[in-house]
Amino acid sequence: MTFNTLSYFFFLPASYLAFYLTADRWRWLVLLLASYGFYACLKAPYLLAVLFAVTTISYCVGLKIAQVEPESLKRRWLFGGCLACIGTLAAVKCLPLLATRGGTSGTLISVGVSYFSFQAVSYLADIYLEIEEPERDFGRFALYLAFFPKLLQGPIERGGDLLPQLKKPYRFDYDTARSGLVLFGGGLFKKVVVADWLGLYADQVYNNVHDYTGVSLLVATYAYALQIYFDFSSYTDMARGTARLFGIELTENFNAPYRATSVAEFWRRWHISFSRWILDYIFKPLQLSWRHAGQLGSALALVVTFLISGLWHGVGWTFVIWGLLHGSYLAASNYYRPYQKRLYQWLGVARSPWLSWWKIFVTFHLVSFAWVFFRANTLSDALYVARNLFDLGGSLSAYLTLGSKPFYRDLVLMGVGENKTYLQLLCIALVLALKKAGQETRSQPALRWVYYLATALACLNFGIPNINKFIYMQF
Amino acid sequence: MTTAETLEQIFRMVFDDDSIEIRPDLTANDVDGWDSLSHVNLITTVEAKFGIRFTQKELLKQRNVGDLLTDIDRKLAEK
Numbered sequence: 194m195t196f197n198t199l200s201y202f203f204f205l206p207a208s209y210l211a212f213y214l215t216a217d218r219w220r221w222l223v224l225l226l227a228s229y230g231f232y233a234c235l236k237a238p239y240l241l242a243v244l245f246a247v248t249t250i251s252y253c254v255g256l257k258i259a260q261v262e263p264e265s266l267k268r269r270w271l272f273g274g275c276l277a278c279i280g281t282l283a284a285v286k287c288l289p290l291l292a293t294r295g296g297t298s299g300t301l302i303s304v305g306v307s308y309f310s311f312q313a314v315s316y317l318a319d320i321y322l323e324i325e326e327p328e329r330d331f332g333r334f335a336l337y338l339a340f341f342p343k344l345l346q347g348p349i350e351r352g353g354d355l356l357p358q359l360k361k362p363y364r365f366d367y368d369t370a371r372s373g374l375v376l377f378g379g380g381l382f383k384k385v386v387v388a389d390w391l392g393l394y395a396d397q398v399y400n401n402v403h404d405y406t407g408v409s410l411l412v413a414t415y416a417y418a419l420q421i422y423f424d425f426s427s428y429t430d431m432a433r434g435t436a437r438l439f440g441i442e443l444t445e446n447f448n449a450p451y452r453a454t455s456v457a458e459f460w461r462r463w464h465i466s467f468s469r470w471i472l473d474y475i476f477k478p479l480q481l482s483w484r485h486a487g488q489l490g491s492a493l494a495l496v497v498t499f500l501i502s503g504l505w506h507g508v509g510w511t512f513v514i515w516g517l518l519h520g521s522y523l524a525a526s527n528y529y530r531p532y533q534k535r536l537y538q539w540l541g542v543a544r545s546p547w548l549s550w551w552k553i554f555v556t557f558h559l560v561s562f563a564w565v566f567f568r569a570n571t572l573s574d575a576l577y578v579a580r581n582l583f584d585l586g587g588s589l590s591a592y593l594t595l596g597s598k599p600f601y602r603d604l605v606l607m608g609v610g611e612n613k614t615y616l617q618l619l620c621i622a623l624v625l626a627l628k629k630a631g632q633e634t635r636s637q638p639a640l641r642w643v644y645y646l647a648t649a650l651a652c653l654n655f656g657i658p659n660i661n662k663f664i665y666m667q668f
Numbered sequence: 669m670t671t672a673e674t675l676e677q678i679f680r681m682v683f684d685d686d687s688i689e690i691r692p693d694l695t696a697n698d699v700d701g702w703d704s705l706s707h708v709n710l711i712t713t714v715e716a717k718f719g720i721r722f723t724q725k726e727l728l729k730q731r732n733v734g735d736l737l738t739d740i741d742r743k744l745a746e747k
Contacts, residue, residue, distance in 0.1 A: 264725075322725065322729050323729060472704075476704070477728060478728065480704060480708060481708070481711070481724055482724060484708045484712050487708070487709075488705070491705050
């Protein structure tokens, strides 16, 4: 069951009703049962066992870290706890690979395991660093790891942000509930009307890269860059909207990432909860350990951090190269940044408003180039795309020639030429134009209702059927 | 010269800004150019100037200049 399936539209109201009708002191139990029930719907009972195991380990180890002395023993408990959580994650992720290589089909899925394991690690590290106190209430701690809106795909919540909210009494507030539903509806629109539509084209091209060249590959790469953003941020919106119904505020995971003026800024705007996690628990410890190597130490720490991030996304060369590309972009920027500033001053463009647009353009293309490796099915596909992506001159004339196969094929894929698609684009423009008015409590009721109706009608009429998965669930 | 005065001099040198005045609640958000790279420069300069070495836990726990000052004073007292 995912947020964009019919069963969720029964599950959510039923859970909310049970939560609303229950006395405050038992509401955590309703949410915990709903969360385990939500996870059980994936029909993989071992996942429930993994969730319970990680919960029990991190709960006990958290108490132990706070209790034991001396420092060396605390550190041993921290490493032991983290190793158990990450080891469980690695086992769940690698077992299907081993099963496939052994000749049997890899049917195990690991949906959600990364996210609650990372949360458990951050919880243990924060106790060790004395940033947080250990949670003594096992039930609420279990809910902290299992809370269903963020269970499958994050955001990765810190103990200090979520645990106190799970203890607060719930009071119904019309404006909060309304804004939660509007956020959920906006997320659903982004997923079924925008992301899945872009995915039709990106998937077709990336699953058959050798049939395409130049412009088609470039358009598919742009389409994928937008698809992954809309797909992932839509999930976050729906997660945050759902949580808000229950009076819980989850972390905002995206802040207009493609408006970033540097790759470093992109990572402060993209998958924010994960970026904070790798920054705090991988990059900083590495960088501080290698601090006496100066700039080289920081550059190495960046490359290693993003290499690990790539390997987390998948054990394969495409993800390794994606991670190394981002690590290299960031490491290189440490060296060229001072010269870049001087160059802009020398050219007299340091204060030009066009400079920001130029930086946004360059950053978007650096990130999109890395997406080629992230999306391609194999390394040879990725290298083919990278080699042919810039063959624009040769392919453009063929692309624009009416009657050429790729031209029609691309247009049909996007639905261009059909009246329905023009109406869909009009609807997307209307929803985007009214987004602010639709989400604000104090805006004109008429504008708000036009936004609600446009969103609902678009989801019902233009949604791509039978796509129930979100890209980031596989990680 | 007190620890705070020496630390203020280090801040001015690392961030190339003679107007910086440190206070216990000062954080990276308050100083222009205080990013992860300049933080490493700051820490290595502090360690060299005071002849101390922080543990990784101490560095990861520090949230503001007040925490840094407390750790420097404790390290100096232990010497």
